[in-house]
Amino acid sequence: MAACVETSRTDARQAPLEMETPPISSCDYDYDQQSKIARFCRPSPCNRASMEIPISCRTVMKPGSRRFPEIPARDNVWEKIREEAKMTSGQEPILSNYYQTVILSHDSFSSALANNLALRLGSSMSFSSAALYDLFKGVLAEDKRIVESAEEDLRAVMERDPACTGYLQCFLNFKGFLACQAHRVAHRLWSQGRRTLAQVVQSRVSEVFAMDIHPGARIGRGVFFDHATGVVIGEAAVVGDGVSILHKVTLGGTGKATGDRHPKIGDGVLIEAGTSVLGNIRVGEGAKIRAGSVVLKEVPPSSSAAGNPARLVGEEDNPVMLNRIPNLSMDHKWHVAEWSDYVI
Known part of the structure; x- marks a missing residue:
């Protein structure tokens, strides 16, 4: 992603405004949190000689020195969400039908994500939830990197937000996470030349989540x-x-x-x-x-x-x-x- 930040400026200066913006998926997406931590903590020549790699680089902590729960491996995020949904359904029976609909009835993370976004953004004025579900599910199936990015975003919230009690809470309720995933879909549409559709998705995200992210x-x-x-x-x-x-x-x-x-x-x-x-x-x-x-x-x-x-x-x-x-x-x-x- 750092390469995208650096090269986008020089490339865009030579290109007209109408030139299609390259999708985020065209960037090098190898994401290694540990290597990034090491790079950020590496002292530059002007840094203080006594600089040490902070504890926060080695152990993720919540306020009051309470450790976060163990962050599951990449392939277990969906499993963790399902476990939390089952557990919460037992604790709060009034939510059991809701969790069955939005989580437990789905066989994959991408299907549940598409459904959750469709339920939030569906509107009788523009899209029905059913039409949005088909759209989102199709885009997520085309570009698996969007799904991988969504999983990384979930981990980011768990690692950094002391108010986050679990993956399920963020997946269903955190509008910053939801708006970002809807933007990823809109950006994919934008990069494919489906710009009117991308802008309609952007408009709904702005109305529902009060975040305005241009699909480009x-x-x-x-x-x-x-x-x-x-x-x-x-x-x-x-x-x-x-x-x-x-x-x-x-x-x-x-x-x-x-x-x-x-x-x-x-x-x-x-x-x-x-x-x-x-x-x-x-x-x-x-x-x-x-x-x-x-x-x-x-x-x-x-x-x-x-x-x-x-x-x-x-x-x-x-x-x-x-x-x-x-x-x-x-x-x-x-x-x-x-x-x-x-x-x-």
Whole structure:
């Protein structure tokens, strides 16, 4: 995904706006969380010599030092969802018919995902749920990488969100996850030239989930949209692997510019609530954008930016380098004292 972030800018500058945006599935999708952690934690020449690989890189922790449940292997995510549905049905009989319909009656993760999205997005004004189910199931069958990305997104929520009690909860109820999966389908349609249909799906996602992601935008794997309300992502934006984005975040343009006009977000970035990143600028791998910032210039890897307009924490020529992986630690206060002499 990092290669997609880097190359999309140069490629798009040479291409007219009408040129078809390459699908996310055209990127190199080999996703190795451990290798990414090692890369983010590797000190660069300007990092402090005493930098250590943080505990959060080695063990995923919830607040209060309570360990997350063991993250199941890739092939067991669907099995885990079914187990949770059966267990919860026994605990809450009123939900048993619901879980039977949306989970236990399906023989695969992709079928249940297509059904869940169709039930949420179906509308008498545009699509029936049955028509949407057929559409989503067909797209998921065509591109297995969308299904794999959805599984990685589920793991991301389990690893990073202390409010998430299980895979079932996220799969059925977390609108950031659901909107992202609907976007993946819309992006596939967009890349196939079925742009009107892709835009109708986008419109329904915006109405139902209050997230507006242009179907041309490219989103990597293991992405976590926390709370998600008010997220806006423009057509030419690229979001790398393992990114965490909070509510009311805009990845937008600067005005009436056309072409490649939206941000490129590197792997492992944390973008906090109420942030706007504007223009065709790059936010480097492992960087953190503080809440309420307006970012108009490029942000170096493993650095932190804050303010309106945003500036780097520390001196511009020697910014403070983060020694934690921001997208995993979800730490919204680290180094905040160095941003201002007066912090309430």
